[in-house]
Amino acid sequence: MSTAENSARSTADSPKTSVVDKRVIVTGAASGIGAALATELIARGARVVLADLSPAVTDTAAALDSPAESGSSAGVSPEPCAETNGSAHAWVGDVSSVAGIDELIAFADDRLGGVDMYFANAGIIGPGELGENDADWDAIIDVNLRAHIRAAQALIPRWQEAGEGHFVATASAAGLLTQIGSAAYSVTKHASVGFAEWLALTYRDDGIRASVICPMGVDTNLLSAAGSAGPAQSAVTEAGTVLAPDDVASIALDAVEAGTFLILPHPEVLDMYRMKGSDYDRWLAGMSRYQHRLNEANRLNEETTHAGND
Numbered sequence: 481m482s483t484a485e486n487s488a489r490s491t492a493d494s495p496k497t498s499v500v501d502k503r504v505i506v507t508g509a510a511s512g513i514g515a516a517l518a519t520e521l522i523a524r525g526a527r528v529v530l531a532d533l534s535p536a537v538t539d540t541a542a543a544l545d546s547p548a549e550s551g552s553s554a555g556v557s558p559e560p561c562a563e564t565n566g567s568a569h570a571w572v573g574d575v576s577s578v579a580g581i582d583e584l585i586a587f588a589d590d591r592l593g594g595v596d597m598y599f600a601n602a603g604i605i606g607p608g609e610l611g612e613n614d615a616d617w618d619a620i621i622d623v624n625l626r627a628h629i630r631a632a633q634a635l636i637p638r639w640q641e642a643g644e645g646h647f648v649a650t651a652s653a654a655g656l657l658t659q660i661g662s663a664a665y666s667v668t669k670h671a672s673v674g675f676a677e678w679l680a681l682t683y684r685d686d687g688i689r690a691s692v693i694c695p696m697g698v699d700t701n702l703l704s705a706a707g708s709a710g711p712a713q714s715a716v717t718e719a720g721t722v723l724a725p726d727d728v729a730s731i732a733l734d735a736v737e738a739g740t741f742l743i744l745p746h747p748e749v750l751d752m753y754r755m756k757g758s759d760y761d762r763w764l765a766g767m768s769r770y771q772h773r774l775n776e777a778n779r780l781n782e783e784t785t786h787a788g789n790d
């Protein structure tokens with residue numbers, strides 16, 4: 481199936497949703513896929529709060545909407561606010577904490593007059609292999625999973641009352657298949673897919689939609705950071721084309737507007753997912769062989785680097 485076919489596919493009873501004039505929050509919007517989603521949303525006529533832990537999000541918003549404003553923060557160096565009727569508003573803070581999410585939504589209410597769509601996109605790669613302790617796991621569970629649960633807990637009751645709303649999670653192909661080299665990334669992305677799926681089926685009759693974006697490699701800071709997690713990065717870059725964030729955003733928004741739940745910027749992931757489901761043991765054996773090959777390549781690489789340093 482082509483990317484266009486996949487992104488445009490929706491079930492007959494999934495109405496099309498235009499993002500024109502929608503009031504949208506995008507988390508993890510300082511860079512990468514989040515910045516690209518915000519850019520594309522604004523190009524399609526939405527008004528957006530770009531939220532990120534990194535103060536760089538104010539520059540990202542300013543580039544989209546000059547003069548852009550800087551919002552307050554959940555404990556992170558507040559910037560002065562400037563009133564603007566623009567489409568891009570920056571908010572600096574932690575989107576994984578309950579306090580941060582409450583503050584973010586209050587900020588969006590103030591600047592946009594409400595929230596129609598929430599893109600839970602912020603994510604971290606977390607520890608390699610098994611991780612070493614609870615703190616390793618808590619950090620990634622908070623950002624990659626609990627942030628989604630907490631945002632939904634704040635927004636779903638409002639959306640039920642309004643009779644509409646759209647929750648879009650950026651999970652990963654790792655949430656359907658696996659992430660070689662990182663148990664925590666794999667597990668939290670599976671959980672993110674499961675959570676979005678549950679929202680989609682539970683609140684459908686309330687007029688609420690959920691979608692989940694499951695890319696393989698995308699050229700962002702997170703993919704570079706995966707280089708420090710052993711074979712994780714090569715597992716992603718070898719598996720398929722590394723897409724530009726802009727391409728992922730454009731495919732994702734076509735699919736969101738078409739009412740699609742499962743958004744696959746790399747359409748070949750659907751075949752891999754089908755193969756996994758049709759013969760789990762065969763898939764496990766194949767992945768184990770693949771992991772062995774990557775570990776060997778990684779070991780040889782490290783030996784060559786050490787030899788070069790001696």
Ligand SMILES: NC(=O)c1ccc[n+]([C@@H]2O[C@H](COP(=O)([O-])OP(=O)(O)OC[C@H]3O[C@@H](n4cnc5c(N)ncnc54)[C@H](O)[C@@H]3O)[C@@H](O)[C@H]2O)c1
Pocket residue numbers: 507508509510511512513514531532533534573574575576601602603604623650651652653694695696697698699700701702703716
């Ligand atoms: N890059 C890839 O290959 C790839 C593939 C599949 C899925 N994804 C997912 O895409 C999403 C976006 O990542 P990206 O690749 O654009 O990387 P990125 O590092 O450019 O963007 C992630 C952003 O999230 C922000 N962030 C992290 N924790 C936060 C917190 N607690 N509060 C607020 N902001 C926080 C970071 O500051 C960063 O700006 C992530 O969920 C990631 O897991 C990425």
